[in-house]
Amino acid sequence: MTLLLASAGTAASERESIAHAAAAVAMQSSQDAPPPADGPPTRAVDLDTVIVTVERREQDLQRYAGTAQAFTSEDLRALGINNELRNIQVAVPGMSIANQEGNVEIFIRGVGSANNTELGDPGAAPHLNGNYIPRPRGLGTMFYDLERVEINKGPQGTLRGRNAVAGTMNIVTRRPQLGEDSMSGYVQGEVGNRDHRGGEVALNMPLAVNAALRFAGYHVEKGSSFTNVGDPRLTPAGIQNETAGRLSFLYEPDDKLSVFAMVDMGHESGTGYPGANIYSAVRAGYGPDDVDMREVVYRGRQGAMDNRIWGFQGNVAYDFGAIALEYNGSFRDVDFWQRNATSDSINWPGRDLSAVDYDVFSSQFWQTRSQAQTHELRFVSTDGNRFNWTAGGFYFHEKQQVGYFSLADKGYCCYSGTEFTMPDVDGKSWAVFGDGTFDVTDTFRLKGGVRYTDESKSRYGIGGNWALTLGGADFACCFATRLGTEGFVPTLLNRPNFDVSGLSSSADFARFLLQGILTPGARDTLIQQIGGIADGSAPNGNCFVRPDIDNGFMQCPPDGGFTYANLTIPSQQQGSSAFNYTDWRFGFEWDRTDRSLVYGTLSTAHKAGGFNDSFDPDVIPETYRPEKILALELGTKNRFDMFGRPATFNVAAFYYNYTDQVFQDLTAISFDPVTEEASGFALANRNVGKSRIFGVEADSTLRFEHGFSLNLNALYLDTEIRQGVVADARSQNYDAGGITSEIDLSGNELPLASKLTFNARLQQLFDVSFGTFDWQILAAYRSAYYLTQFNNREVTFLADTAGTVDRVEDAFTAGFPDRQRAVTQINVGAGFTSPDGAWRTEIWGANLLDKDVSQKALVGSGLNIRFLNDARSYGVRVRYNF
Template sequence: MHKRVRGSTLSFAIFAALMASNAVAQDATADTASAPADAQPASGKEATDLDSVIVTVERREQSLQKYAGTAQALSQDDLRGLGINNELRQMQVAVPGLSISNQEGATEVFIRGVGSSNNTELGDPGAAPHVNGAYIPRPRGLGGMFYDLERVEINKGPQGTLRGRNALAGTLNIVTKKPELGGQFSGYVQGEVGNRDQKGYETALNFPLGEYAALRFAGYHVEKNAGFKNVGLWQHLDPAGIQDDSAGRLSFLYEPDDKLSVFAMLDVGRELGTGYPGAGLFRAAQEGYTSEDIDMRDVIYRGVQGKVDNKLWGFQGTVRYDFGGVALEYNGSYRDVDYFQINAAADGNTWPGRDLRARPPGEPATWGGIDYDNFGTNYLQARSQSQTHELRLSSDDDARFRWTTGGFYFHEKQQVGFFALADKGAFYSGTEFTMPDVDGKSWAAFGDGTFDVNERLRVKGGVRYTDERKSRDGIGGNWTIGLGGDGGVFQTRLGTEGFKPTLLDRPSFDVTGLTSNADLARFLLQGVLQAGARDTMQQQLAGIVDGSRPNGTCVDRPDTGGNNVNCPANGQHSFLVLGVPSAQHGSSAFDFIDWRLGFEYDLSDRNLLYATVSTGHKAGGFNDSFDVNVIPETYKPEKLTAFEIGSKNSFEFLGRTSTFNVSGFYYDYDDQVFQDLSVIAFNPDGEATGFALVNRNVGKSELYGIEAESRLRFGGGFTLDLNALYLQTEIKEGMVADVRSQDFGNGGITSQIDLSGNDLPLSSKYTFNARLQQAIEFSRGTFDWQVLAAYRSSFFLTQYNDRDVIFLRDTAGTVDRIEDSATAGFPDEQKGFTQINAGAGFTTLDGAWRVEVWGSNLTNKDVSQKALVGSGVNTRFLNDARSYGVRVRWNF
């Protein structure tokens, strides 16, 4: 009964909002029509400006006010003025319902609570990123495209029919500035400086090639210090977040007439710095502190220096020819990403009273100090070569029946190496997943059309068939090194100064037939390209490989951890246990159909009413191999069906053109993928002794809400933009393993948790944006300023929603203890907050010069944009710290 009441209340609210918006707009139109001539706007400039905001959601250029759906477009000037500079995640402050985080170089986009956090080589984004409409499968370095832009489009709701797989939540499309035709040389040069030692430049040069062709070169460089601070004793380590980014782009456009258009673009980029590994809250939380109690940017760095080196380049081209009534268009792209990262190793955050002294060698962890001489960290090497091809045939934009049909092909090759090492490990020295051959393919056929029933009513529909295939070959699993001595197990030093893992340069990935200790030791040693200065593994294992010391060489040094173990008299280990990663062979194949239906009705020239039903899918996949004799478990594509009804309206307000748009939506989110538990080992009695996490389609969720936006123009050059979103999400099904409780010391045993009734992560119930702008004309130029205030109510960072953690004692499900999430180290809620961005500038009368100041996150709010949780892990990935600066721009 309660559920029906909520649904009927929402339906009534949507209906009332739609009717109110249309009534207001029609009344305003009527009042304007009957007003005296001198009360009318002097020109149509305001209306023209509003209608000129272009989006390409439906694969055709159209006015944002004429698009029957929810989308937002931010121009380059909008982004600059609000301090959104070469930092993709800053965009969420300007777009309600948008959440963007950067987890160790991987960009994650969520729209209205829907997205994906799977950043492995088998993962796919849940909101599809594009550059000039070309799909980007691995959005690493996407922020490096944020220069010399036309606009950035954010399309909310599934776009499966027109955009294909992985447009489950919507799409984000970066549209670059095209070369300008007309035979004139033009461009700009811009320089800027800011806090955190920021300095950078941006330039664009437009070269005419006659009247009908042109080249455009654009480039930028930015250097910026971290928003994090190293509060530990090892001050030679730079904190995470240092940027040193450069990029360049060359575009070509040829349009000899209104029939033929040829566009091509080559771009290159390089990102350097210290990476984005986040901040560890787990231990601070166990001490009773939340993220609001401490400075999340104060981190204790130790061991290895964090580093990121991302090299990327791409090429794309579009050829379009209008045959008269029918146009043929080909779009193709190629993108190459070569990403390498060393995680900035840390001992978490500090809190009041924490002992920051170094723990002396030989002292146990309970001593209270910090073991700075610990180089355990993660290494990641991720390469991707992807290509897309699309051929589209479409009718004329003025035809009564406007249709588009075509085919799409996508192919991606990846090579991925991941190594998480445990310095001073005993019986465990790390985890390696090295995949030299990851292959993904997809093809689709689609058709979409809009038919004018009459001058006011239009109906639309479309369908798309998609076939996808994935495969992977490589190795994955733990490095096991157990080296016995008198009184216990010797620890192994691995990863100290100068260490380099082999990763993709391994001489062999064949682990079949490795049975002898010599074979196992050889394979482990092949995983090290260069030993660290104080590593012991090579010395401990070398004798096993050459046979001189079958049980290895015992190395007893105080810096290995001081575990009070002595070497046997013969200098060899008293026992030896070695283990290597297992072979990984997996594949999956799925096909699915997306579709959409809807109508548009013009209540007047300024009032549009629409309703749509549309679907979207996120690609399926397969899990890791745990037994070479068992085919890895697969999971199906996720599916989302969306119902939306809305209205878009332009009207006269105080003699000026303004807008008010509102929409209501309902999402049915099915076959949702959550991590669950799988048994991978049994004892001789058949009892489960080993457990691992796998992805399974065990979830189902419901989402609904209302979104409204308005632009109001006042006298004195003032413009006020308002945008509000009410979003309700609920997980309806989802019995899964609670990774917070996983006990690796007991075979990986994990309790189960029923997520039903929980909110989806990153979904605020209320979001409100207000942006006030003013432009003032002076005799020597124009002064303008703007302030953006963005409010988000509280949201959960994971699907666990601060629920209690149940720890088990055995596989029979015996409860050992129950702890609330905070006590267990997993507080999960980000409190509501308001972020302020602002900017001001002066442009000379001839437009040649502009000076502006900008500031983002002016109140320096520390906001957790994502959490990565697991056994003993609660890592937060934060927004960018306060930044501000001044820039000078010369246009010519």
């Protein structure tokens, strides 16, 4: 019924322990937590204890047997890491965060997932207060009034479970403060470059000695870091307008019961998340380092985005004496819509912008709705015996409705768009788990855990091309059509019908296509051309010629109709998959001294499998299996005195065996029986990859005289793809029917995996007669890395399906360089706090060197789209605490 053209298919495919001292699990009152961030910064002469919950319980980070980092809200604000989630990666070696059309993609140590449609899942699991978030859209709207942000590196299959093969990121919000006699909180305002202005407020409201409410909210507006050098009527993509708020409740009547509840909402709007297609610039001889990738030639459609999120979560914990019981539950609703801005690549030296056809409205529309709930029940031993354990169950259910429409305005024979609309996507997961720690001696402990998971997914909808072959006089081919001009809106999830199994006639096909148009564009021609087919008044449609669709040689038949009208509509899409797997971990902890911990862990983790688009199962497999990582980590954490002050030094070595790795493979789904050439393609997820990852990570915190402190963190990472033969999406040859060559990825590095990352953060805090000053500078170095699995390898173009080589080009000549050079970024911050701690003024600067860093590349036929970091930002902030 349909053939998925590869140029559209490429874009469419990219569319988504526990316990030592277990009595502390979720039972510590807020008074036991670190002091609230509403007050002034803490002094740097002492080594502050960093409390984290990476193992599902509060513990000193220095006593956690693993590799993790934590940042308080003060840390993030001071370095300009606010309202821009992706900016946190500059402070976390081995972490990469990109934002493609609102899809937040997190990679840790080279592991993650770029499959962000309903067919895939994240590879690094995001959490909010420990509750799993399956669709990490709009995470930036949660980045305010925080206790801390925790990044746990490495597989977390037993501890966190679902889709934590790379690790986890946990955003911990500030809870209501108990025991206060009156209301407290803060009010904050800030301004910065690119028309940045924003505000934040928090109000802690005591209800009784043992109960309190906390309200927090923020609003921020910020201009784009991209420049429009095309149609002056258009505003660049990337403009932010965000508002969010949350209300939380905490009740702790005694040391046994704790009840926490929170409701939050967020709204993002603006001009959408931008990318820059550098393909044409590269073909003109200019690499990404030779041009300003932020100078985009906009044309056609204005970008727009609207994202509405709200959620509820609750936690109830009770200590029965020998056992503590904890329940965590959450619900999260996401309603995302985006129309991508239209562009004609970017600018490059000497480009004649007057030669650009600005009357082209080709674009993409995204619509994603998700309603996800999680439930977890845990039982924890609290008797303080040598064996401490936890056990429980987890349940997850997500309903999605997903729409994607890519349109090709001025569809000169015969392609007009691609639509994938799924009104019913259902995902479920349940798990049971157990974990324990046994004290062999006072200084040596063994720990282990196991988790069994059962996953299922299904979807129903439509997917494929809109294609029209409209014949002129004497059966000449073919008339053009326009779709998507000013005012055009696709129907997507508002379609009246998603059942195409019984459609067979041209009238059926025409009606189905027209039902996909909610609002016609002002200068669209499609409805006029095929409307008569749909209502029966003109079985071959209505032929007419207009200057903007006149290809110079087509003439209408004398009767005003087409001599033929062949229509293609999307096909039925029905997919399902079901998998189960077991994860486990085993390890030891040895207190070499009371200030030195040695540990080792061997563990596994899985990322959920899934299914592919519905085509011939003999060509494209219906399902793909879960990915799996087996990880070994050995490390030591040490406290010591240097110059009479406490310091730390930690180091860990790790090795991952990554199997059943999923690579996307461009596959021919049909062949012309006469020419024997491929005539349709689709991207398939296949378990064809194996990789190994080795690394060493070290960090140290040092304290000096006069309030100085220095934090150092370094990561050496060596990755290698050991197996993986796929079709090379870069090599499509449309002169030969769109065929592609195969490429063996063996020996390549994993994408986004720098060999060396090094961070240094110098801080100072000192008193003066009228208050306290503090300042800090973060320098982050990251060595070069590849953006795709192709690793700048040469591209082989085929002449025919027999495998005859047409030509071989290096990656640059073909338009596909994918290596990001080494980069150093600098963030700074400084602040002054009044003597009573009530007033605080801060200045910050992020990416001060204004480095353009590609955080992801999407490559395919005519595509080399770069998704970049945030450009230089700086500003001033004033905060009043009360």
